[in-house]
Amino acid sequence: MNPKTTIKSAAGRRSGRLGAGLNALALSVALAASLPPPAAYAQQAPATQISIPAQSLHQSLLQLGQQTDIQIYYLPETVAGVKAPAVSGLLTPEQALRALLQDTGVQANWNGRTVSLSRTPSGDASQQLAPVVVRGLLDPATEGTGDLATRGPSTSATGLRLTLRETPQSISIMTAQRIEDQALDDVSSVLKQVTGVTVDNTMTDLQTYYSRGFVIENFQFDGMPALFEGGWDGGVSKMDSAIYDRIEVIRGATGLLNGSGYPSATINLIRKKPTAEPQAEIQLQAGSWDLRRVQADLSGPLAYDGRLRGRIVAAHQKRNSFMDYRSTEKLVGYGVVEMDVGPDTLLTLGADWQKNDNNGASYGGTPLFYSDGTQTTDVRRSFNPASRWAYWDQTSYNIFGRLEHRFANDWEAKLALSRQSLQDDAFATATASGNPDRITGEGLLQWICRCDSQRTTDTAEFQVSGPFTALGRSHDLVLGASFMDSRRQTPRYNVLGYDNSVENFYEWNGDTIKPDYFQNGNSDAKIRQTGFYAATRLRPTDALSVILGSRLSTWKEEWTDDFGSGPTGGSLSQRNIFTPYAGIVYDITPQHSVYASYTEIFRPQSGVRDRDYNPLDPVTGTNIELGAKSEFLGGALLASAAIFQIQQDNVAVLDEDYTLPLPDGSAAYRTAKGVKSKGFELELTGRLTPAWQIQLGYTQQRSRDASGERINTNLPERSLKLWTTYRLAGRLQGLTLGAGVNWQNRTTYTAGGWGVPPAIVGRTAVQPSYALVSLMAHYQVNKQLSFMLNVDNLLDKTYYKGFGTYGSGVYGDPRNFSLAARYRF
Template sequence: MKATMNGSMLPAAAPLSLMLMLGPLSASAQTEHVVELQSTKIESSPVQVDHDGWVTYRSSAGSKTSTDLSKVPQSVSVVGRQQMDKQKAQTVMEALKYTPGVFADSRADGLFDGLFIRGFGGFGGLANFDKKLDGLPLRAGQYLATPTLDAYLLERVEVLKGPASVLYGQASPGGVVNLVSKQPVLDPLHSVELQMGSNGERQVGIDLGGALDDQGVWSYRLAGMSRRADTQIDHTEEQRIAIAPSLRWQPNDDTSLTFLASYQKDPSSYYTGWVPAEGSVLKNANGKISRHFNPGEPSVDAYDREQSMVGYKFEHRFDDVWTFRQNARYMYLESEYKGYMVNYVNPWASATELNRLLDHSVEDQQTLSLDNQLEAEFETGPLKHTTLMGLEVSQGRSSMKLGRSYAVSGIDYLNPRYGSTSALPDVASNIVQKTTQGGAYWQDQIEWDKWNFLIGLRQDWVTTETDDHLGDTRSSQSDDHLTGRVGVIYNFDNGVSPYASYSTSFEAVTGVDAQSQAFAPMKGEQYEVGVKYQPPGWNSFITVSAFDITQENVRTSDPNNALYYVQSGEVQVRGAELEAHASVTDNLNFILGYTVLDPEVTKDTNAQIEGNRPVSVPLNQATAWADYDFSGALHGVSAGMGIRHVGKSYGDTSNDLSVDAYNLVDAALRVDLSKFAIELRGLSVALNVKNLNNKHYVASCFSAGGCFYGQERTSLLSLKYDW
């Protein structure tokens, strides 16, 4: 085996025994060291680890190449497996609650991972187009057929903030969330975890992995979980079962092929409903609406989702210059939703009775995605280039049958009586959409001395065919758009790296206006400046950024026809962020985050809305988490505590309704039982409490008739066995 070791950096796969045999290397010996292992010869080059505990140094989310974050002129946040384990994040929303720029507390449930990034996003459904899995899109359906993955199946969650269309095609200007699957490992990994907690929660998880042969040519990973729990809403529950097997073939360091699959089913889970502002955010003379109140019908309400994915990741390095990668995935998802909800347009029937509506939707979503990448590393004089050329294509088909009825009984929130006999509504919409998307992109990362430049362009083509089976009509819409990104960053010797960048995005908008004209794509652009700081000799990384994002061609109501939209809207968000991850000592780790936003509706068909704040966007957020491993007599015990502040937001377009700021406290206590008895080797126990102060709060509102309560205090006790 030939291993080149530079300084103190070793190949990630280098065994500890080899390091001990080598001992300290002289300056000449650091250049190259050769060890023969049987008849197998594997070439290894210096590899810098992606992260060290709580701190991440490298990621491919910002460039689709493995790049130091200190060389990427755009803000990138990474939540690693260790942080998710310590905080016991069970959903992507929970994993991102300590990430600045991300509002992940807009509602209590995690069925759709509704996120706002830098002021752009939503509560679920159509707001989830900007999630990726291993770099490939997770396409949502037309209504509630929205894919998601349980956090237990993920290795990390990455957030590229700001427009990212140059890499990923259609994307919100706020940013993109990339989920990274648990994948095969060479070192043996065996873990079983049992959990029980509030609301009768019970969960079991298993995570296995390792090499399948002595040479490590074949390796595998198998992660799976099952969970059942009631929710804080009366007479409701959530259920989930998921499994994700993967297999890797790596005959040498130049070639690898990884097969990835997953299956997840959420049977009869509750989709958290909303309540009016009066009685939640606002006072109600008849009394407050309980955060346990169920506005639906327990015998009817259910959200069933079943999703399957299968794909592969292939990589081959031809020589020192050229590397080819191909990633592919097929996804099939089907969902059915039946549910009573508060009529958010006209919520009140009387002083204590709420009007309701009844929805019934049946959907399926199929997507085939393929991303081809050709990477070249070369030099032209003093310039070092990492050039990426790619061709991405995807095809999707979605169908939706939707019925809605307003002719259903109301409900008294003080004395709810369930048992409505209303029949499910007839199908009022039966739509099938087929979407074909292609994108050709080019990117060059240029390193010159301490300067790093990034330039990228992408041309996208999107075609959507819509069949209305009830109206017996067919329409087709085609869009194409050129997006780009340019940035520069300078790496001082003291670890300070100032940067500046400009990037653009686009999102195709389906449908037509009152004149039957197709909508133009929404366009976004961002100016960002900032400083990244990686203190020499310290295991820490700090990013400070300021940005100005504008999105054009936003759909707004047609003032001359209430049934249609026009594209005269524009939203601008200015803001700043601070993010810090640090291991201060071997025992103390912390993360800090702060966000301040100045969002504004700059154009709208309703002049009275112009100058107002967009709904549900907090004007500021602050987070802090500290984690400490005790020593001495308490060696084996660790504790963590976090504080989350979510600032004021507005709950309607007129800004007459506001949602107060709130503060939440989370805590964790963990014990490695093997430190107290060798017979308990591999066993650990943990207690995590979220919303420790049991704050009673409204998380957000989207109108005076629609507000979401936040999650009450919950506890989770975990017993884990590693061997």
């Protein structure tokens, strides 16, 4: 949310010129839990680790507001064209501001934690603004901050505006700087770097995300819930990251906002917003396998003295692959406008669109076993199991609008609407059915899938939030209502006269004749979910916060299937589902806190069926998390530790004893009772010094069913993710070096279920533990021009990035590099 202001003159009136200027005030705000008396604040405020590069004074002031607990307000002309020096070190807010304003001609006038800026001597009352009262909200945007950490508030977990340390759950945030550092050009690439998240390639073009042992299906866009169905939503797998300021991942259940309180994680994608000042950049990138990418980003005020602002982002990328005859191309467009309808009302309208063309797309991976049951460890990474003509294309768009109003009593109201559309157009194959003879290469068939689908989801959410007073203390409350309606249409096809036999696995080159097909049926599904929720943060003492919340949901699914023999259908509904949430946070000191949280789990399972083609019962259970969070070096370094335990019933697991496909071509699942997942997570993010940044996370978890058997063995039980950068000084000033490693322990897959021959059932394949090393070098030539080199999988490890799907595996990328040039206007 961009800053919004309420401005009142002491005399209750404004001049026309002053009113126009005040409507364009630029404001940067940071919230503090407790403050000293206003007159003494500037002198008594604690020192904070400050890191602000040389840039425009406006951008420096925005970053200072984010890194400290002060409010700054000024007219745009006060700072227009003014440059500020770099400022870093352990400084009080007053010291940092004084350093920024040195030799600029701009003066600061303090009033408690609020400071106003002017260009005239403080004693010249005739030129001063009339006394004003300014209230605002921090926009915790991460672009331009240069930080791997963010200190702004987040609403992703409970709807309450809480800092990371005030939230009784584990949260990881991938900032704009981290995304830029590693040239992470799609959402899947970003999530691979997040603590506790596993990205599993079910096919070459589809990914499924996991956390704490379970699939992630809860998504948000700018805090608004969205519906996705795991690995089948190819548009999620390929969403470009160019349009996002940051990606927040809240591990554990978030049933308050999403309705289905599934305990894996929620992914909140925060879009870039228009900026108060004009800015533009263009980026060109080239790299391994003929990577070519161009990206442009323009933003700034459009009209009405800056009250109307806009932003446009566009990207085009083409790339071949380390896999034979495989290539991808994508087009991305994003546009958003913001309008200050009044001093307290903000209207946002926007849309994004993306088209992915994926050629040589496989419907699976390479077989994991030979016909004698031994693992196929010697298949070359370049092997493509798809036919040359195979493809999997996706088109998606989102249209969204939001109206926000801030009342005089610091309460806010928000109405958000969106329409999301995702269309898949796929004709994919995979030489993965059966198991090849180790000597002759015989024994394989091709899977083939004419896989089209279209899903449209309409979402609406209304929310009010603000403070209230009880028993002499201030507390917070949020009330909300949400509605979601999703419709999916999936045509069914018969493929005509296709010879799917493979003469020799070792001589396969994908050169087959593309078959004809005709539509012989259709599957339609509709999911509707409504919910009402409330959450409050009670503050019995300065050090203690108690967060209580609940949601009342109604969920209904209706479906109609026609596989050529006549339509069949059914429905499944759940009414008045009560999902409670409770959390407690205790500040041991102003820098260290401990917390506990509890929520119940409810998750419909519309995407999986049992062997009789009936939907599985909803998942139910409980989620408990205990943890501690700390700030070091004046808040520059954030640390967290958490332990969790998840107890669930009706968890979907593959029905290994049922080896036939279901009528829609999918595999059969069964429910597991008494599934328990427990483990711990550690994370460290921020600045060790003004020049040295780090993001380090370690996760350990185990998932077992009631009999003690491990489930989801294809997921690692232990993983470590590290990324660090260092900005050099002296003669090498302008050069930043980065390095990272992603490590995970051994995983296994035991053959079973649809598509696995009886002779192979029970055989186990092993993916040994491995580490992927990355390097980065970024050189800032001047304020406008920079170059960046990235190398991934430096040690050229061979590994599976998708392991076990239908008894096959998908290889990860070999060593590769990219070189980018960025020019900022």
